Amino acid sequence: MRIVIAEDDALLREGLVLLLSGEGFEVVAAAPDADGFLAAVAEHHPDVAVVDVRMPPTHTDEGIRAAVKAKRLHPKLAVLVLSAYVEQAFATNLLAESTHGVGYLLKERVGRVEEFVDALRRVAAGGTAMDPEVVAQLFARRSDPLGRLTAREREVLALMAEGLGNTAIAERLVVSDGGVQKHIRSIFAKLDLAPTDQLDRRVAAVLHYLDG
Amino acid sequence: MTRDAFEALERLAGGLGTALLALLTLAFWVLVGAACVVGVGLLMLPAMLALTRALAERERARLNRWGLEVVSPYPVGEAPVGWTARLRAARADPATFRDLSWLAVHGTLGLVLGLVAVILPMITLREATFPLWWRFLPPDMWVTSFGVPVTTWPAMLAVAVGAVIIQVIAVLLGPRMARWQARSGVRLLGPHPSIDLSQRVARLTATRAGALRAHAAELRRIERSLHDGAQNRLVAVVVMVAAARRALARDPALVDLALDRAQGAAEQALSELRGVVRGLLPPILEDRGLAGALNALAAGSQVPCGLAVGELGQLPLSVETTAYFTVAEALTNVGRHSGARRAQVTLSRDRDLLRVVVTDDGKGGADDGSAGTGLAGIRRRVEAHDGVVTLSSPQGGPTRIEVELPCGS
Numbered sequence: 001m002r003i004v005i006a007e008d009d010a011l012l013r014e015g016l017v018l019l020l021s022g023e024g025f026e027v028v029a030a031a032p033d034a035d036g037f038l039a040a041v042a043e044h045h046p047d048v049a050v051v052d053v054r055m056p057p058t059h060t061d062e063g064i065r066a067a068v069k070a071k072r073l074h075p076k077l078a079v080l081v082l083s084a085y086v087e088q089a090f091a092t093n094l095l096a097e098s099t100h101g102v103g104y105l106l107k108e109r110v111g112r113v114e115e116f117v118d119a120l121r122r123v124a125a126g127g128t129a130m131d132p133e134v135v136a137q138l139f140a141r142r143s144d145p146l147g148r149l150t151a152r153e154r155e156v157l158a159l160m161a162e163g164l165g166n167t168a169i170a171e172r173l174v175v176s177d178g179g180v181q182k183h184i185r186s187i188f189a190k191l192d193l194a195p196t197d198q199l200d201r202r203v204a205a206v207l208h209y210l211d212g
Numbered sequence: 213m214t215r216d217a218f219e220a221l222e223r224l225a226g227g228l229g230t231a232l233l234a235l236l237t238l239a240f241w242v243l244v245g246a247a248c249v250v251g252v253g254l255l256m257l258p259a260m261l262a263l264t265r266a267l268a269e270r271e272r273a274r275l276n277r278w279g280l281e282v283v284s285p286y287p288v289g290e291a292p293v294g295w296t297a298r299l300r301a302a303r304a305d306p307a308t309f310r311d312l313s314w315l316a317v318h319g320t321l322g323l324v325l326g327l328v329a330v331i332l333p334m335i336t337l338r339e340a341t342f343p344l345w346w347r348f349l350p351p352d353m354w355v356t357s358f359g360v361p362v363t364t365w366p367a368m369l370a371v372a373v374g375a376v377i378i379q380v381i382a383v384l385l386g387p388r389m390a391r392w393q394a395r396s397g398v399r400l401l402g403p404h405p406s407i408d409l410s411q412r413v414a415r416l417t418a419t420r421a422g423a424l425r426a427h428a429a430e431l432r433r434i435e436r437s438l439h440d441g442a443q444n445r446l447v448a449v450v451v452m453v454a455a456a457r458r459a460l461a462r463d464p465a466l467v468d469l470a471l472d473r474a475q476g477a478a479e480q481a482l483s484e485l486r487g488v489v490r491g492l493l494p495p496i497l498e499d500r501g502l503a504g505a506l507n508a509l510a511a512g513s514q515v516p517c518g519l520a521v522g523e524l525g526q527l528p529l530s531v532e533t534t535a536y537f538t539v540a541e542a543l544t545n546v547g548r549h550s551g552a553r554r555a556q557v558t559l560s561r562d563r564d565l566l567r568v569v570v571t572d573d574g575k576g577g578a579d580d581g582s583a584g585t586g587l588a589g590i591r592r593r594v595e596a597h598d599g600v601v602t603l604s605s606p607q608g609g610p611t612r613i614e615v616e617l618p619c620g621s
Contacts, residue, residue: 011445012448018455084440107443108446110451
């Protein structure tokens, strides 16, 4: 899998390259800013881009804007955005463009290598990866209707919102696939959502619901 | 010197004019007061109050002409109608009693000072020239201005010389006498200290906005240096440690490299945190006090820097911090832009003001108009404390930054 990295901090850039190369990914370019990143994407046509939110010159949301732009220019490109802190507006901006092949994670998740690589592969395969922190903030906003769900259903909903598939959810919660499906049907019924089997539509529906 | 003397004389003479009117008004007040006993005087009270105010306004205008700012304290708006309403309003207004106090002081003390200043030159002129023409007078008029008979030449000369000496002293004292004469007006005719709020409020509103702006800018700076600095380093530590762990099994040679990077990143995170904390409140200020902290700054300056710290007394910590940052920023500017060979930092305390002056012999041309320069930062911090920054930096130098910080309670 071919990856382009956009990260302005030299040490972190080096670390990401080192880590991802070690995991068997092919890092074809690592750019220190948005312009360099867009040029690298145009040149190398990577499968996934890993993009830091804050980059020069203003150190605000360059990464999000660059990610949205790259996604528009190269619809097949998957984008995983890394952020120093959760900013709901960033996640919303990103998801407004597409839930297909999009991820938004806190930077330190990179350290949990297996989960990070899993999220990266999921995004590259056209799925979604939302940081648990983002989901938790969304949950906090919609605490009222979520009160109708059981504790286990809320856990399942959170993992669905993070972008995990049924099998992955079953593994995390140590239950059977059938059990997960039962929970999901119940959740969709209680929240009045149209059931769908397609994973990215399901994530979109859940996130859209949570975003109010 | 002569100009000062003439200006003082002019002021004293002007003061004499209002003092005579004040004396006259005082006399009226005495008459009206006496008339009040039998009743008719009561009817004249509103007119007397109006007369007093008119005279006070005249004195305010005169003082303002001489650059002593005295703001009229009377309430703005419709004057009350009717004898009772007018008296009640006058009684409620602290300015009324302050006006009357001024009338009493100026009509007596101010009058005497004015008279001395105006009449003394005439007496001097008579006494100093008396030796030239006393012979032409009949002997019974051989007296000084104060009626002391003089009959001999030595006595005559002594009087003339004495008059000149007294006049010289009067000329030297002139400016001071003018100040004494104006003092009652400055103290009593302005708004009562507790009333003079509107200007203060306007000024505070402006400086408060400045303080909030400075505060927000500070928070932004801290947030940024934490997120983009220390936090990024820590993320790098996490990533490098993760890489090292993953490499343990596969590629042990990589482990050392990754751990080395992780250690470096952790050290950088620590130094960035130190930087952020130092920016909040320089620990050296707490350890060594302002003078010690400035000593360290001067010693660390790129350009040789002299330091003179006067007796500063107790200063609030926020003022010390601002003074410290002012000097730090100014010396950084000197080192970066001025091309100076020497810099000088001077701190002095003048009652409620801390004065910080940084000068250099560089090429000048410093400009605090552009945002983002150290000078703009100094201005923000100082104005947040109600202080004043004065910058003088002509092309070719020298540059002088003067900062005045109020440090009273």
